Amino acid sequence: MKNFIFQNPTKLVFGKGQIAKLAELIPAGGTLMVTYGGGSVKKNGVYEQVTHALQGRDYIEFWGIEPNPHVETLRKAIDVGKEKKVDYLLAVGGGSVLDGTKLVAAGIASDTDAWEIVLQGKTEKQIPFASVMTVPATGSEMNGGAVITRSETKEKYAFRGNYPQFSILDPEVTYTLSSHQIACGLADAYTHVLEQYMTTPGQSRLMDRWAEGVLLSIMEIAPKIKQNPKDYDLMADYMLAATMALNDFIRMGVTEDWSTHQIGHELTALHGTTHGHSLAIVMPATLRVLKDQKHAKLLQYGERIFGITEGSEEERVDKAIEKTEAFYRSLGLTTRLSEENIGMETINLIADRFNDRGVAYGENHNVTGDVAKEILLSCL
Ligand code: NZQ
Ligand code: ZN
Numbered sequence: 001m002k003n004f005i006f007q008n009p010t011k012l013v014f015g016k017g018q019i020a021k022l023a024e025l026i027p028a029g030g031t032l033m034v035t036y037g038g039g040s041v042k043k044n045g046v047y048e049q050v051t052h053a054l055q056g057r058d059y060i061e062f063w064g065i066e067p068n069p070h071v072e073t074l075r076k077a078i079d080v081g082k083e084k085k086v087d088y089l090l091a092v093g094g095g096s097v098l099d100g101t102k103l104v105a106a107g108i109a110s111d112t113d114a115w116e117i118v119l120q121g122k123t124e125k126q127i128p129f130a131s132v133m134t135v136p137a138t139g140s141e142m143n144g145g146a147v148i149t150r151s152e153t154k155e156k157y158a159f160r161g162n163y164p165q166f167s168i169l170d171p172e173v174t175y176t177l178s179s180h181q182i183a184c185g186l187a188d189a190y191t192h193v194l195e196q197y198m199t200t201p202g203q204s205r206l207m208d209r210w211a212e213g214v215l216l217s218i219m220e221i222a223p224k225i226k227q228n229p230k231d232y233d234l235m236a237d238y239m240l241a242a243t244m245a246l247n248d249f250i251r252m253g254v255t256e257d258w259s260t261h262q263i264g265h266e267l268t269a270l271h272g273t274t275h276g277h278s279l280a281i282v283m284p285a286t287l288r289v290l291k292d293q294k295h296a297k298l299l300q301y302g303e304r305i306f307g308i309t310e311g312s313e314e315e316r317v318d319k320a321i322e323k324t325e326a327f328y329r330s331l332g333l334t335t336r337l338s339e340e341n342i343g344m345e346t347i348n349l350i351a352d353r354f355n356d357r358g359v360a361y362g363e364n365h366n367v368t369g370d371v372a373k374e375i376l377l378s379c380l
Contacts, residue, residue: 001204001253008248010142011166014240016232018168019046019132022053025166026088026130032059033086035077035101037093038066044176046134050092060084062104065093068149068156068268068275069100071115078107078114081127089129091164095138095275098131098164099146105129106161118148123161131167136174136239137185137276139192139246141167149269156269169243171235182225183331184276185242190218190327191260191279192245198287199255199363201300211250212304217241219305222331259361260286263372266350271342280328280335285379287321289371293364337380347376 013021026032034050041047062077080086081104089108091101105126107114117123133141140146144163149156177185197211221237228234244250263286264278273281291298295317302308302320311319325335334340337347355369367375 002255004253006248006252008142008163009165010163010247012142012243013166013168014170015236016170016172018170019049020053021168022050022090022132023055023057025168026054026057026090027128030087031085032057032088032090033062033077033081033084033104034059034090034092035062035065035097035104037097038064040094040176041092041134044134044173046092046132046173050090050132060086065097065100067094067096068147068272069096069103070149070151071103071118072151074100074103074107074148075114077101077104081108087127089127091129091131092134094133094135095140098133098140099138099148101129101131102126102140102146102161103148103159106159114148115150118150118157118159121157121159123159126162128162128165130165132173133167133169134173135177135181135185136169136235136242137188139189139243140164141169142243142247145246147265154269156265158265169239171232171239174235174239175230177229179226179229179332180274182229182238183333184274186218186222186225186238186276186331187280187328187333188276189238189242189245190215191276191283193218193250194283194324195258195260196251196254196256198294198297198301199257200294201297203254204252207250207252207254208300212301214241214245214250215305218245219327222327226332255363257286257290257362257367259367259372259375262354262359262361262367263350263375266353267342267346270346270349271340273340273342277333280331280333281337281340281379282375284321284325284328284335285375286367287324288378289375290362290367291317291321293366335379337376343380347373347380350376 091098106123109125267273267278298317351369351373361367
């Protein structure tokens with residue numbers, strides 16, 4: 001196991017009716033800005049619950065943080081925040097509203113342009129923020145990451161900063177998600193676990209078992225949620241699984257491989273592919289191209305997640321990858337670029353971008369532009 005420091009300061013407030021706790025969770029005094037997306041909160045009662053909980057308190061609202069939040073929109077929120085001397089932010093919505101709010105928190109605290117902050121990849125200066133999370137998927141409610149898009153150049157990058165002070169997770173707010181949103185959320189959470197797990201075995205028994213527990217839980221609930229997307233206990237498990245998939249708990253002391261996410265972000269930036277869907281396309285291909293490097297872990301994964309114990313090692317590895325792709329398809333997502341009318345032009349562009357940036361992702365730092373091209377060709 002590698003050395004590590006673990007500290008996750010986010011307070012999780014979980015369960016039905018918990019939005020009512022907002023008033024006691026947000027510090028009194030100061031100037032609060034509540035940030036929203038495009039209006040889904042007005043259709044599922046979340047907006048009413050938030051305004052009710054904040055009754056009697058002065059605050060301003062900022063609307064219009066879009067999916068895959070745009071820096072161009074967030075600059076406007078930063079301007080408002082600076083002008084009104086905002087010193088606390090509450091994001092109400094999905095991962096995009098919260099990620100955008102994380103950048104607003106950094107922009108208000110600094111004189112650096114918002115896109116510069118993203119490009120720096122890391123910030124320590126942010127005003128405090130918290131969330132009411134309405135989409136189980138990203139883990140943003142309990143992590144320090146955020147992913148921001150610059151729409152004018154179709155670029156999408158992540159940066160790291162502080163964690164939300166608290167996040168309220170009420171499974172009932174998920175009842176209005178469409179089946180496609182749920183499929184993408186489950187795919188995102190599943191892939192987060194794989195990106196922290198699918199490297200080499202024997203680094204930590206505990207991290208492996210923990211990751212496998214989250215993977216198995218997601219696999220178990222996915223078909224049940226399809227049948228019954230308004231079952232409280234199912235949606236509670238889904239919501240908590242998504243949080244646990246990316247809140248630092250399953251990556252203590254182990255190597256990680258985020259190349260699928262990096263390639264997926266390019267597909268979203270260039271084609272608007274929903275984040276979780278982009279991963280369903282790229283992850284099986286990453287496993288196919290890197291199967292020798294990940295051979296031993298794929299064997300363990302095949303046995304523990306899919307019960308694959310028969311056949312040669314090569315056959316078992318191939319079967320584990322096939323079953324992974326089948327799982328994403330069982331959610332209702334396509335797993336090939338051609339099914340989304342994405343072709344060679346995009347593949348070459350992504351390879352060129354990676355080569356120009358000189359990046360090399362993955363646990364062995366070998367996913368360069370050329371390898372990304374192989375991966376994309378494998379999911380064509
Ligand atoms: O904008 P509104 O009107 O609120 O509608 C949203 C949006 O259109 C809607 N929605 C939200 N809650 C709903 C709902 N519809 C019905 N019922 C509800 N309860 O859903 C749409 C999509 O929302 P979005 O926030 O974009 O989804 P998600 O939570 O999947 O976030 C995706 C973004 O997070 C980034 C992705 O790259 C993408 O930009 N990620 C963030 C990560 C992080 N911070 O750690 C890690 C992830 O890997 C990911 O990259
Ligand atoms: Zn993700």
